[in-house]
Amino acid sequence: MPTRRTFLQTTAATTFVAAAPAFVRGQNLNSKLQLAGIGCDGKGWSDINEMAGHDKTHHVAFCDIDLARTAKVHKLQPDAPIFQDYREMLEKLGDKIDGSTVSTPDHMHARITTDLMNMGKHVYCQKPLTHNVSEARQLRKLAKDSGVITRLGNQIHSHSHYRTAAKTIQDGAIGKVKEVRSWCAATGHGKSGYVDRPKSPIAPPETADWDLWVGVAPMRPYGDVKCYHPWGWRDWQDFGNGALGDFGCHIFDPVFTALNINNGPLSFSAGHTGMNDEIWPAQTHVKYTFPGTEYTTSKSIPISWDDGGSLPSTGGSHIPGDVRLPASGSILIGETGTMVIPHVGAMRLYTGKGTSDKEYPVLESLNHYHGWVDGCLSGKQPSDGFEYGGNLTEAVLLGNIAVRYKGEKLNWNEKEMKITNNEEANKWLSREYRDGWKLDS
Numbered sequence: 325m326p327t328r329r330t331f332l333q334t335t336a337a338t339t340f341v342a343a344a345p346a347f348v349r350g351q352n353l354n355s356k357l358q359l360a361g362i363g364c365d366g367k368g369w370s371d372i373n374e375m376a377g378h379d380k381t382h383h384v385a386f387c388d389i390d391l392a393r394t395a396k397v398h399k400l401q402p403d404a405p406i407f408q409d410y411r412e413m414l415e416k417l418g419d420k421i422d423g424s425t426v427s428t429p430d431h432m433h434a435r436i437t438t439d440l441m442n443m444g445k446h447v448y449c450q451k452p453l454t455h456n457v458s459e460a461r462q463l464r465k466l467a468k469d470s471g472v473i474t475r476l477g478n479q480i481h482s483h484s485h486y487r488t489a490a491k492t493i494q495d496g497a498i499g500k501v502k503e504v505r506s507w508c509a510a511t512g513h514g515k516s517g518y519v520d521r522p523k524s525p526i527a528p529p530e531t532a533d534w535d536l537w538v539g540v541a542p543m544r545p546y547g548d549v550k551c552y553h554p555w556g557w558r559d560w561q562d563f564g565n566g567a568l569g570d571f572g573c574h575i576f577d578p579v580f581t582a583l584n585i586n587n588g589p590l591s592f593s594a595g596h597t598g599m600n601d602e603i604w605p606a607q608t609h610v611k612y613t614f615p616g617t618e619y620t621t622s623k624s625i626p627i628s629w630d631d632g633g634s635l636p637s638t639g640g641s642h643i644p645g646d647v648r649l650p651a652s653g654s655i656l657i658g659e660t661g662t663m664v665i666p667h668v669g670a671m672r673l674y675t676g677k678g679t680s681d682k683e684y685p686v687l688e689s690l691n692h693y694h695g696w697v698d699g700c701l702s703g704k705q706p707s708d709g710f711e712y713g714g715n716l717t718e719a720v721l722l723g724n725i726a727v728r729y730k731g732e733k734l735n736w737n738e739k740e741m742k743i744t745n746n747e748e749a750n751k752w753l754s755r756e757y758r759d760g761w762k763l764d765s
């Protein structure tokens with residue numbers, strides 16, 4: 325069983341960035357991973373609660389900009405101090421914290437995660453990893469350079485259904501794959517109740533620090549209880565990433581794992597049902613071309629995405645016409661068969677004569693959260709770290725750039741991180757950061 329000394333030593337060997345604060349705790353040896361939780365309700369509560377279920381963790385601090393959303397974590401660990409500003413938490417308790425969950429709205433993931441990794445802390449960050457492509461690229465690099473243990477919060481990655489589907493594709497159940505069609509029932513807006521900024525915004529609740537919630541984004545008034553905080557932020561371009569941002573990192577995940585896609589797309593284009601400068605479209609259709617891999621028939625492979633409730637065509641696949649597709653999922657069309665991977669359900673295999681009755685081994689579910697904790701304790705990076713999760717996130721966020729240029733095919737130079745045939749579109753790879761909130765400030 326690894327002790328604090330061994331896991332600290334393992335990490336110390338590979339960490340370079342301002343790593344000292346993490347290792348001060350070497351004086352304070354015990355065998356538990358000391359965690360913080362940033363974002364304490366919504367998905368944050370489930371992240372914190374899952375981590376707390378590992379018998380080698382101990383929460384030493386919590387942070388949420390809204391104190392009304394901290395009752396559950398206080399009950400979980402009554403002696404852990406609660407902060408509204410994660411920067412204050414890191415300043416005061418940094419030497420006690422080994423790692424943290426980051427479960428805030430998307431626009432704050434990169435800044436908080438950068439600060440954590442710069443202090444040598446391990447990070448479990450919710451999906452999508454970041455709000456823009458440039459942030460994802462920076463986090464991939466920082467994770468690699470710092471050697472901290474990272475994991476993207478797309479927990480279904482470790483579920484039996486996704487693991488089994490990916491393995492079955494790699495075992496050749498449908499031959500090499502020619503095309504993928506992914507889709508999702510969620511719409512790109514509709515959660516906030518708005519399609520434009522509220523005309524008569526009300527004051528934020530006294531329990532919430534609105535300035536901290538807005539963080540890196542341009543300041544705007546609090547809306548109302550549904551508009552942005554909590555949950556409604558997904559609809560808004562400044563904070564969320566629409567349905568593709570919300571579900572792409574889940575639904576593309578078994579596809580990327582199965583086909584071993586570790587690179588960005590070559591090109592991408594999109595259509596949608598209409599948008600303005602504030603919110604994401606209700607429905608989008610995105611077409612990507614990715615470089616082929618050892619699991620694809622060609623040097624490139626088309627992968628499409630639909631959201632907002634429209635299902636993809638099953639034309640050209642082995643799926644019989646009367647089959648009902650799940651509400652969300654992916655179809656992988658291979659040389660000898662087609663696989664449907666429901667989100668979330670057991671894979672279905674079709675060979676053209678109905679469902680295939682050939683049996684494939686079912687892989688067990690693993691605990692995604694505990695896999696990260698075990699990685700932090702052992703110093704071994706689990707799958708779905710920021711390199712893989714960052715690549716997945718970049719693909720998702722590039723799709724959202726295509727959405728801004730309806731009908732236009734954008735070509736991507738991954739290495740240079742540049743859209744090569746539309747100079748202006750490159751501005752969406754990053755954002756203007758509010759004063760004091762730049763990633764490196």
Ligand SMILES: NC(=O)c1ccc[n+]([C@@H]2O[C@H](COP(=O)([O-])OP(=O)(O)OC[C@H]3O[C@@H](n4cnc5c(N)ncnc54)[C@H](O)[C@@H]3O)[C@@H](O)[C@H]2O)c1
Nearest residue numbers: 363365366367388389390393427428430450451477554555
């Ligand atoms: N993996 C999944 O299945 C899954 C499911 C839901 C949400 N998510 C992801 O989790 C994240 C949070 O989503 P949610 O639905 O819980 O949102 P939410 O708005 O319901 O909750 C966010 C929580 O973070 C707090 N918060 C906001 N800004 C903060 C900051 N700067 N510092 C500290 N706390 C802050 C809020 O007060 C709130 O308690 C998003 O990135 C989302 O994409 C993932």
